[in-house]
Structure formats: C-alpha cells, structure tokens
Amino acid sequence: MAGGEVGDSRSTSGLTPNSGHVGVTEPQKSLEDENLKTLASQDTQDLKSVLVTSVLNLEKLDVDLYRGTHHWVPRTQRLFGGQIIGQALVAAAKSVSDNFYAHSLHCYFVRAGDPKVPVLYQVDRTRDGRSFTVRSVKAVQHGQPILICQASFQKLQPSPLEHQFTMPSVPPPEDLLTVEELIRLHLSKPDLAEDAKKGLNKLLANEVPIEIKPVSPAHFYRFTPSEPRRLFWGRARGYIGEGNMKLHCCVAAYVSDFALLGTAMQPYPNYRAQFAASLDHAMWFHSTFCSDEWMLYECESSWAGSSRGLVQGRIWRRDGVLAASCSQEGLLRVKPVPESSKL
Numbered sequence: 001m002a003g004g005e006v007g008d009s010r011s012t013s014g015l016t017p018n019s020g021h022v023g024v025t026e027p028q029k030s031l032e033d034e035n036l037k038t039l040a041s042q043d044t045q046d047l048k049s050v051l052v053t054s055v056l057n058l059e060k061l062d063v064d065l066y067r068g069t070h071h072w073v074p075r076t077q078r079l080f081g082g083q084i085i086g087q088a089l090v091a092a093a094k095s096v097s098d099n100f101y102a103h104s105l106h107c108y109f110v111r112a113g114d115p116k117v118p119v120l121y122q123v124d125r126t127r128d129g130r131s132f133t134v135r136s137v138k139a140v141q142h143g144q145p146i147l148i149c150q151a152s153f154q155k156l157q158p159s160p161l162e163h164q165f166t167m168p169s170v171p172p173p174e175d176l177l178t179v180e181e182l183i184r185l186h187l188s189k190p191d192l193a194e195d196a197k198k199g200l201n202k203l204l205a206n207e208v209p210i211e212i213k214p215v216s217p218a219h220f221y222r223f224t225p226s227e228p229r230r231l232f233w234g235r236a237r238g239y240i241g242e243g244n245m246k247l248h249c250c251v252a253a254y255v256s257d258f259a260l261l262g263t264a265m266q267p268y269p270n271y272r273a274q275f276a277a278s279l280d281h282a283m284w285f286h287s288t289f290c291s292d293e294w295m296l297y298e299c300e301s302s303w304a305g306s307s308r309g310l311v312q313g314r315i316w317r318r319d320g321v322l323a324a325s326c327s328q329e330g331l332l333r334v335k336p337v338p339e340s341s342k343l
C-alpha cells in the first residue's frame, strides 16, 4: 500500500538492529527529574513544531505534484537549502509504502531558490522493488529546476553486521548556551563595532525553526583560526512526538544543512563568505531518532580548495547511537574581513 502521508506508526523507541548504546551511558533518573521532564514536555507540546505544521506540510496539487511554502529565509535571500531538501523528501515519501523507510538521499542545488514564490515538487516513481524503492524529485520555480534529488527507501532488514563509531564525549545541552544567548552575550560588549552589532541584531530577529547549542562557542564566534571541526546540539523547535519516523527524517534533512558549510570556514577567521551556498548534499539514515529531541551534530571538513569546501557530518542520538551521516560540498567565494567590522 502506498503511504499517502508522511506518517507511520513505527515507534522511535522500537529501534532498528543498530540500537545498541555505544560510548555513552544513560544517567540514572530520579522521580523528581522525571516529573520535571513531564512538565517541560507538556510545555513544548503546546507549541507544535512549525516545521510540521507549515514548512514540511506540502499541498497536494495533483498525483506526485506538491507545493511547498517558506517559513524562515536566510539573510542571503535565497531559499534555505535544508528546506528544499526536507520538502523534497516529504514529497518523495508520500508515494512510498508505510513499511519502507528513507535510508539515503542525494541532491544537487542547481539554482538559487526564490523566496518570493512557492516551490513545486515533481516526483518520479523511479523504481518499486521488494527491498528498495527509489524516487526522483525535481524542485521547480519559474519553470526551472532548483534542486534535483534522489531518495531511496528500504524495508527494515535485520543484519548480523553492525558497527558504528563512538559518539564524542561532550557537555550535555543543559550546560550550554543557545546561539541566541551567545549572540546576546556578545551584543552586551561595550566595544563592539557598529557593523557587527547590526549583523548580530539581524540574526536575532530571525525566527529559525531549529534550536542550536554550540559545544564550543569559540568556534561559533570565529575570532581565531581553529581546525575545521565543530560540534553542536540541535533539535527542531516545538513538539513533533514519537511514532512518525518518515517525518523525523525530513526534519533532520532540514536541520542538516544549517551549519555544515561554516565548518570549512573555521580555519580562516580573516575571511568572510561573500557567496557561500551548498552545491550538493547527501544523507544516510541509520537508526530511528526524534528530531525534536537534542541530537549531537559533529561536523568536519576534510578539504577546501577551488572556491569549494567539503564537509562531513554525523548526527548522534543522545544515547550514543549514530542516527544519520551527511556529506556536502559548498561554494565558498570569500573576501577579507575589513578591520572595522571585526567582532
């Protein structure tokens, strides 16, 4: 049966074969902690994630044809790549049986997305097999493709072969500040350059539907050169809830494009991106997860050159299970940072 909606009943706690806890042990929780958690989750449940209610909620126009709208547009005024990938995966998943789950996607961003008009998603049912199902999606604006995406789905298939890297050991998200809190802290510095203040205030005015907590704020500020590696906790804002793995994958696809490319800029604090944009993006899903719960994003850039940077990402569940991996190459046309606007 083709799953009409990006919704299924696979519980995120009923894990895939690769569900062993690796590297991190779950702390013992007291009854008090549990009560606090319940209260907190009641709070967030009131605020249904905008990613679910609007961004990833595509309008069906015809068979295999959908229309998506925008919520947050980056200050570059081109559509956020993660939004286009997330929406393309939603469109692809709509014609896939409920018992098939996204395991990989491969995308090229071929034109800038225009935030003034909606995006159309045309789905081609490339192949339906016994174990694998493949969909090709073209995202179109003004009659021309802005993204081409291929997504593959697989039936759950247990295997005796199971391994993964160990999750890096980092402070928990509760001990870290959000990007917004870091920005406010920075804005409170009396000697901050006017240009920098303006830029930071613009960033604060954005309603980004994801929450980010950098593990190392120094990397976030980019004052000094650092190795091209960053770690941050991230989650979708608002409540999504368990049980809809297809949707969680689409949300993770949205989030995965947010901070990957910046990793390649970390060794070069004296340069600012004049034109930075993802060129391609690939993603592999390994295990079940909840995208509205904190997950650790580990990003590292193995190479930069020819005005491009290559970045790999690993997305970890809090309990140490590797949930997804991604890889992206981006265009990085840079210019030196003027003395007057150094943070």
Ligand SMILES: CCCCCC/C=C\CCCCCCCC(=O)SCCNC(=O)CCNC(=O)[C@H](O)C(C)(C)COP(=O)(O)OP(=O)(O)OC[C@H]1O[C@@H](n2cnc3c(N)ncnc32)[C@H](O)[C@@H]1OP(=O)(O)O
Binding pocket: 074, 078, 079, 080, 081, 082, 109, 110, 111, 112, 113, 179, 212, 214, 220, 230, 231, 232, 257, 258, 259, 261, 262, 276, 277, 278, 279, 331, 333
């Ligand atoms: C710890 C974590 C904290 C993180 C906090 C971060 C906070 C905020 C972060 C927000 C970040 C979100 C951003 C994420 C990344 C994205 O979403 S990017 C969006 C998705 N990707 C795209 O939109 C790319 C789409 N693809 C394209 O646009 C095109 O394929 C292309 C432009 C890459 C193709 O390039 P080209 O072939 O060069 O196109 P042209 O049309 O010919 O030229 C375009 C402009 O570039 C100029 N140009 C061309 N060549 C050069 C050159 N060699 N040098 C300099 N400039 C060049 C060309 O003149 C055009 O310029 P104009 O448009 O005319 O000005």
